[in-house]
Amino acid sequence: MTDVDLSEAEKTFILHSMQDNFREDGRGCEDFRHMEVETGLISNTNGSARVRLASTDILVGVKVQLVPVDPNKPNVGRIEFFLDCSANATPAFEGRGGEGLASEITAMLTRAYSCPSAIDYPSLCVLPGQQCWLLYIDVLLLECGGNLFDAVSIAVKSALFNLRIPNVTMTKDEGGIELDVSDDPFDFKRLDVAGAPIIVTVNKIGHFHVVDASEKEEVCSLARLMLGITEKGTVTAMKKEGSGSLDTDSISEMIESAKKVGVELNKCLLNILMTEEGQEVKPVGFLR
Amino acid sequence: MAGMELLSDQGFRTDGRKPNELRRIRFKKGVFKQADGSAYLEQGNTKVLAAVYGPHEIRGGKGKALHDQLLINCQYSMATFSTQDRKRRPRGDRKSLEMTAHLKQTFNAVILTELYPKVQLDIYVEVLQSDGGNYCASVNAATLALIDAGIPMKDYVIACSGSYIRDTPVVDINNLEESSAGAEIIMAILPRCEQIVFIEMNSRLHEDHLSPVMDQVMTGCKDIFNILNQQVRDELCKKSAQDRIVDSG
Numbered sequence: 001m002t003d004v005d006l007s008e009a010e011k012t013f014i015l016h017s018m019q020d021n022f023r024e025d026g027r028g029c030e031d032f033r034h035m036e037v038e039t040g041l042i043s044n045t046n047g048s049a050r051v052r053l054a055s056t057d058i059l060v061g062v063k064v065q066l067v068p069v070d071p072n073k074p075n076v077g078r079i080e081f082f083l084d085c086s087a088n089a090t091p092a093f094e095g096r097g098g099e100g101l102a103s104e105i106t107a108m109l110t111r112a113y114s115c116p117s118a119i120d121y122p123s124l125c126v127l128p129g130q131q132c133w134l135l136y137i138d139v140l141l142l143e144c145g146g147n148l149f150d151a152v153s154i155a156v157k158s159a160l161f162n163l164r165i166p167n168v169t170m171t172k173d174e175g176g177i178e179l180d181v182s183d184d185p186f187d188f189k190r191l192d193v194a195g196a197p198i199i200v201t202v203n204k205i206g207h208f209h210v211v212d213a214s215e216k217e218e219v220c221s222l223a224r225l226m227l228g229i230t231e232k233g234t235v236t237a238m239k240k241e242g243s244g245s246l247d248t249d250s251i252s253e254m255i256e257s258a259k260k261v262g263v264e265l266n267k268c269l270l271n272i273l274m275t276e277e278g279q280e281v282k283p284v285g286f287l288r
Numbered sequence: 289m290a291g292m293e294l295l296s297d298q299g300f301r302t303d304g305r306k307p308n309e310l311r312r313i314r315f316k317k318g319v320f321k322q323a324d325g326s327a328y329l330e331q332g333n334t335k336v337l338a339a340v341y342g343p344h345e346i347r348g349g350k351g352k353a354l355h356d357q358l359l360i361n362c363q364y365s366m367a368t369f370s371t372q373d374r375k376r377r378p379r380g381d382r383k384s385l386e387m388t389a390h391l392k393q394t395f396n397a398v399i400l401t402e403l404y405p406k407v408q409l410d411i412y413v414e415v416l417q418s419d420g421g422n423y424c425a426s427v428n429a430a431t432l433a434l435i436d437a438g439i440p441m442k443d444y445v446i447a448c449s450g451s452y453i454r455d456t457p458v459v460d461i462n463n464l465e466e467s468s469a470g471a472e473i474i475m476a477i478l479p480r481c482e483q484i485v486f487i488e489m490n491s492r493l494h495e496d497h498l499s500p501v502m503d504q505v506m507t508g509c510k511d512i513f514n515i516l517n518q519q520v521r522d523e524l525c526k527k528s529a530q531d532r533i534v535d536s537g
Contacts, residue, residue: 042335042369042370042416042417043333043417044333044369044370044371044372044417044418044419045369048369055320055321055322057320059367059416061367061368061369061370062369063369063374065374082368084365084367084368084378086337086365086378086412086414087339087363087365087410087412087414088320088323088326088337088338088339088412088414089322090322091341091347091410091412094361094363094410094412095363095379095380136368136369136374138367138368138369138374140367140369140414140416142320142337142414143320143321143322144322145321145322285328285335286316286319286328286335286337287314287315287316287328287330288316
């Protein structure tokens with residue numbers, strides 16, 4: 001996934017400075033890099049967002065579609081994740097090169113959002129037992145600069161916040177119930193994203209646990225724990241990745257650290273999204 | 289239906305443009321750090337990102353290498369959310385493959401390929417939002433990305449589309465005009481020497497009308513060239529002025 005090649009000496013440098021509680025860019029262990037969030041840039045979608053975390057660049061578009069309900073869950077709506085690794089990020093993603101990474105990230109997102117309280121699933125059901133909204137959440141990876149999972153989940157949450165679902169009117173006639181989707185762009189409802197999780201990845205480097213690792217730090221870390229954290233601090237998903245192994249003590253420490261960061265991050269994000277919406281500025285997107 | 293007329297009696301198109309008017313063009317070079325060259329370009333509601341990697345060693349089998357010239361490798365893909373109806377696959381469908389081949393042909397004609405034998409150059413184009421003229425926006429964005437990467441070229445290569453509606457040639461057509469079964473002409477030219485490097489026509493058009501449309505598209509290409517060239521030069525002047533200040537003090 002990354003084309004960062006570190007020599008042994010460089011790895012040792014990062015490891016040793018970690019022991020003195022310094023990271024290569026001067027951050028503390030629980031600090032994030034500079035992040036920019038912007039919503040509503042793609043007018044062809046019902047909701048969109050772009051997140052730039054240092055040099056990681058993610059664009060998310062959400063489209064809604066009326067579909068028959070899942071017979072096993074007749075009273076809730078559905079969501080579907082799709083991730084495309086653009087070759088713009090690295091030539092290695094050309095053709096089908098990015099599919100491995102893509103399926104890994106979508107699996108983690110699906111797991112984090114499978115918690116019934118993640119978003120208001122019943123509100124996505126239009127006609128119980130028959131029709132519901134299906135949210136196609138399409139993620140486009142434009143540049144990789146480390147910490148992809150967290151950046152993707154932040155972008156997904158922002159796009160869901162921005163989502164405008166058209167209102168549906170139902171008329172009953174003899175043939176059955178007819179659904180009419182409003183084509184007025186101002187006739188819509190919003191989705192409550194207060195319970196939507198953000199993925200926080202905690203990397204174990206040496207004996208230390210760091211969040212938001214840069215590409216170089218990711219190379220040094222042997223094991224990492226990814227957790228879906230909601231605003232209240234609930235853990236909705238957990239996954240260990242990497243070649244190293246972890247003991248139970250460090251796992252519980254990592255969970256504590258991720259919770260602390262996750263709660264704070266959720267609050268900040270919601271705050272920023274609210275202010276952005278209040279200001280009603282036109283999105284500048286990539287022209288900045 | 290009067291509201292749906294592509295060209296009103298007063299001579300305005302559905303989006304309020306005159307027949308010879310382009311959509312607003314905005315762009316930025318160097319949007320990504322990792323790529324050797326990159327550009328983002330908006331033509332109305334069509335938004336495209338292009339990235340250039342290389343020239344670098346041939347990836348994969350060495351057998352692909354050309355002993356006397358540069359190998360140009362293109363990939364055109366569209367974001368799944370870029371179109372009005374969601375696309376199932378971002379690339380690999382027939383239309384994208386055709387577009388990839390077109391791009392490759394276009395840039396083979398303009399890059400000084402003989403300067404880089406046995407190596408490869410990657411041009412990746414990603415359409416973020418599509419509202420007609422995808423090929424044109426892709427070519428223009430890729431040109432800017434190549435300039436950003438500093439790849440030697442004969443000239444800019446600029447693409448523009450055109451159509452013939454109600455006995456009037458129109459330029460830079462949007463999605464609505466594209467899908468309304470009229471003729472569509474797409475041209476890529478070298479604006480300074482007025483050479484056509486790519487031309488394609490869909491649907492039918494009377495022979496007598498071809499040359500007015502081609503002339504209109506040619507003018508459109510030159511207009512786009514002026515817009516791009518102006519901003520590229522301005523940026524370059526600003527940059528070199530800054531560098532001079534740094535050097536002198």
